[in-house]
Amino acid sequence: MQIHARTPINCSALHLWIILRRVECFERWNPYVTIRCGSPDPGAIRYYFTNNPRSGLRAMLTGVATIDDPNMTLTLSFGTRKHFRFVETLSIVRTPSQHWLHHDLTGQGLGVKLMGRILTRRIEPLMLHADAMLEGFVTLSDVLAPKQGDVVRVGKGSKRQQAEKSNELN
Numbered sequence: 160m161q162i163h164a165r166t167p168i169n170c171s172a173l174h175l176w177i178i179l180r181r182v183e184c185f186e187r188w189n190p191y192v193t194i195r196c197g198s199p200d201p202g203a204i205r206y207y208f209t210n211n212p213r214s215g216l217r218a219m220l221t222g223v224a225t226i227d228d229p230n231m232t233l234t235l236s237f238g239t240r241k242h243f244r245f246v247e248t249l250s251i252v253r254t255p256s257q258h259w260l261h262h263d264l265t266g267q268g269l270g271v272k273l274m275g276r277i278l279t280r281r282i283e284p285l286m287l288h289a290d291a292m293l294e295g296f297v298t299l300s301d302v303l304a305p306k307q308g309d310v311v312r313v314g315k316g317s318k319r320q321q322a323e324k325s326n327e328l329n
Contacts (some may be wrong), residue, residue: 160266162283166290168258172251175258179249182224188293192235193238242270260293261287320326 168175185192202305222237223246231251238244244267259325264282 160271160279161262161266162279162286164262164283164286164290166260166262166294168260168294170250170258172231172253175256175293176228176251179231179233179251180226180228182226185224187238187287188295195220204317238266242268244268244271260290262290 180186198297201273222235223258225234225236226232227234235247235249236245237247246265248261248263250261250263264286
């Protein structure tokens with residue numbers, strides 16, 4: 160089973176990569192991933208699937224995140240050894256006119272072979288939803304990013320506070 164999605168991104172590729180590679184942000188743009196706290200592996204994640212978002216019944220698959228900075232690629236590998244094994248890859252492709260987020264999912268195993276069509280129908284919309292959430296998160300982080308006139312904390316106070324103190328002393 161293979162699913163491919165390609166989404167245009169309306170920000171710089173570097174800014175998208177900074178957000179995409181931060182493991183602590185996975186939960187904010189991909190609602191099906193949670194970070195495994197206390198794991199010896201810093202890239203350990205948990206992946207949750209559900210057939211019905213309203214039900215509390217979910218399948219949990221453990222996995223690992225691999226970050227490839229030079230190629231701007233994030234790989235999430237999760238599942239079980241024999242029945243359900245998935246590799247989800249998100250990569251940024253830069254062109255002169257537009258940046259693209261390529262989102263690919265490959266599934267292997269007996270369970271995937273038996274349920275391939277059903278999984279494809281269910282997973283593809285989830286991938287597009289995660290891409291839309293990622294784009295929204297990147298846009299939100301643009302708004303929250305410090306601008307040129309913002310006060311930056313240095314040492315025991317901000318530059319503005321330090322300047323005000325020096326003016327008070329003079």
